[in-house]
Amino acid sequence: MTIDEVILLLKASLPNALTPLQEIVLRSSWEGKTYTSIALEAHYGEERVRKVAAHLWQLLSDSWQETINKSNFRQTLEPRELGKMQQQLIKEFNRAATAISLEFPNAPVSLDSRFYISRPPIEELAYAEITEPGSVICIKAPKRMGKSSLILRILAHAVNIGYKTVSIDFQQADKAVFANLDKFLRWFCANVSRELQLEPKLNDFWDEDMGSKISCSLYFQTYLLKSIETPLVLALNEVDWVFEYPEIAWDFLPLLRSWYEKAKQVEIWQKLRTVMAYSTEILVPLRVTQSPFNIGLPLRLPPFTKEQVQDLAQRHGLDWTDGSDAEKLVAMVGGHPYLVRLALYHLVGKGGLESDLGQILQQAPTDTGIYREYLRQYVLMLQEEPQLADALSEIIAATEPVKLEPLVAYKLYSIGLVNLEGDRASVSCELYRLYFQQQLHTREGSINMRVEELEKENQQLRVLSSLDELTQLVNRRYFNTYLKLEWQHSARAGIPLSMILCDIDYFKIYNKTYGNHAGDSCLQQIADTIRNCVKHSLGNSNLSYASTALGTAETLRSANCRQEHSSVLVARYGGEEFAILTHADAIAAVYIAENIREQVKALAIPCEYPGIGGLPANVLTVSLGVASMIPEPETEPETLVIAAEQGLYQAKRKGRDRVVVG
Structure with missing residues (x-):
């Protein structure tokens, strides 16, 4: 048995679900870690870890009718194979759990969802980093790769260890907020105050003569951070929205970096732990010493591996243990988390008929497939930006990665259509290659007829x-x-x-x-x-x-x-x-x-x-x-x-x- 099978069997057998700490203890003990190291890595007290472990060993001993403890846990269970009754129990558990919790993948994966797939060591690194005084985490990945889902878990872990948390999503800000730096920073401070359930006292700290940035820093240092006793994890999601306003980004992003630098000298700034998520390379011309993206811990979210796709399929109640179906899906969508989950959702939604996978993959790169709405969004985007469409067409036609103008390359990367290796771009997955190969070819005639009209429209947009x-x-x-x-x-x-x-x-x-x-x-x-x-x-x-x-x-x-x-x-x-x-x-x-x-x-x-x-x-x-x-x-x-x-x-x-x- 693998540790995953042991945990699934326990979940299927026990009347109550395993807690996150119980699962950590089981997995860490399987790897031979000591209680001391488990407590340090999980940020729990060692005494609590030992109590949880003692209860687990008793449960396991009762289930297998023999003495199981930390020292013989893996040695006892790993050589054994699941019996038919145990396999059936797990299968029924997966089907029942899937029927109850099946969710359409159009939002961050909730904390109680069974469909979140960890990508070690990313979560562990993030959990450890927020315990460091004044730390910064920069999460970079294309759209729908799981940035928001990871942030949810970082914040939840922060709450579990007694920290305060604030989450700011810049796409929720009205356009008027970005009118100027002063208005933006006041909105920012007011929202952090509200999340901390503190009364906004902006006028007490804002000084026009000192400027907005100093006022904002003083507000954090002498009011917000001083008002809380524990560290504060500040999550900034969709930072890309700030990039769209270079006049604001020019000042706001170096301000974030200055707070990181202050933590090295001023103790109160060590309370602040910042997590930033973004999709693009910053296009505002900042000096290296001003950018907040070359400090702290950088995290890039990779696509799912074949093994992770198998794990997710099993959580959907599908038997993909031989790996062939997982390989086929990964070959088509490149392990993209959203595209993988959408395929599994449709498979289970059709009664869990695994034979439908071939049909789903055959129709995937067409306007009748399950990805049609998702792919049409790209079509509209490329129609609005012919430069991106031309670049993508060049990449699809090439047999080797293509060197592109940096701005174009980063835009295509940020929306997930290409992978970047240095300054070279290649199409992200076979789905995009097949779909856009057809789309760009069939629309070539009509696009050529509208070139002059589109150029005029784009010129007007550039003017505005x-x-x-x-x-x-x-x-x-x-x-x-x-x-x-x-x-x-x-x-x-x-x-x-x-x-x-x-x-x-x-x-x-x-x-x-x-x-x-x-x-x-x-x-x-x-x-x-x-x-x-x-x-x-x-x-x-x-x-x-x-x-x-x-x-x-x-x-x-x-x-x-x-x-x-x-x-x-x-x-x-x-x-x-x-x-x-x-x-x-x-x-x-x-x-x-x-x-x-x-x-x-x-x-x-x-x-x-x-x-x-x-x-x-x-x-x-x-x-x-x-x-x-x-x-x-x-x-x-x-x-x-x-x-x-x-x-x-x-x-x-x-x-x-x-x-x-x-």
Whole structure:
């Protein structure tokens, strides 16, 4: 007998179900572990473990009518085979349990479900990690691979050992929450307070002058963590939703990392144990020292093995002990947990007729199969993003893994269609290969007919998602994408690329003194001035600007095929920051920056701040940082950004209202 068979036989024989601790003791004793190590690994007291074990040995001795204890447990039972009556007992138990608990696999596997399959050593590692002061766990896997189900169990284990728990699911947040960082962090703190059943006291800790991030940290440190006596496990599910708002992710994700670093120095932060689950690689350009995803314990959820599929089939009341059916299912769906469970659900739902598996697999990659609704979601997704459809078509047609543009590869990986090995992608499973091979082929004609229409629609969508409504300039998200494209282009062509970072001096004080309406008007005037200065400085009235049409990199280059060095993009980079990216050398970039500085000052926007001395002028001014370089293939675009930021920082330190080259 195996330990799984012993446990199943006990469950089928005993009037009461085995507790989680009883099952841990049985499995650990089978492996020869001591009571001390079992207690440490399970995070229970050793005395309790010994009492549970003594009761188990008595149950086993009564069941087999002979003395069974820890020392002879495996030695006594492993050589024996299940008798026919025992096999029948287990089979009836599985069928009865399945009939009662059969559930459609469209949500996280509940804690009391018999259909959760552990993937050792993932659960054990996670349980151990949350006991470490200030720890962080990063769970990464494509959609429907079991991230939420694992989080449920981590939180349940935390409760069992006396910890406080909070679970935040970002997809439950209204879109308005992501309007700005301050609103987002207040929503975040309010929800954590509610989960801890503490009164939200945001106004007592929020200080506009200190900023949202410091206010949020103080709220956690001096209120939330101080109000609880035990460690707090904070689970952040669907972190991908934050990635969709780069302006927020740029600040929020490094904030999480800073809490991890604080735990090394400040004792109270050691109470916080963070668990994050996400599907994609982060696309916000963070420095390595800012990212929260390269700290703590990284966990990647693998697909089910053949043995795990057999185990799950047995829990559904199916006899797949020879392994052939499990191999067939894994060969089709690649061990994907959701796809495996859906097949088993339909098999059992049809009366447990195992002969139906062949029919299910035959129809699986068609619009009449059990996966039709699931696969159609992908079809709609690929229709909206032709770039992904083209990449998937290339992968399916290839005999070897294909190298893709990183953003495309990570999108396909995050939705589960491909596996990634380094920078190479291959289709996740045979189901996707067969289905999309047919779908992409049959729709090729109609897709080609609609290419122009889809491009127009996608262009409109890009405009809506990439445009800053107030200034009619592109936003930081678009700027970052454009920078990557132009960096690669400049590296290939060996031409300079310059970035100008412009910041309105003392704008927060201006906004507070004169009001939001005046502040918005000021931003619009300065945006128009920058636009006109760039156009005048480059001497090319045909340049495309995001204010009238969000040109892609290809559009801008085609508009300037005779003067490629004049390709330019103006963006609203932050609240009061603007960024200009151009194929100009350092001298030309400084000239543009000086022109912007002079023309903004010439607007003569009055700004008198009583009680504040040392202002550069009695009108609104700007400080500018300039960086210019010829990109090298092995360098990153962030190099240019850092240099421009350094120039801007020096311009402010030297008194503002000036241009400094970084």
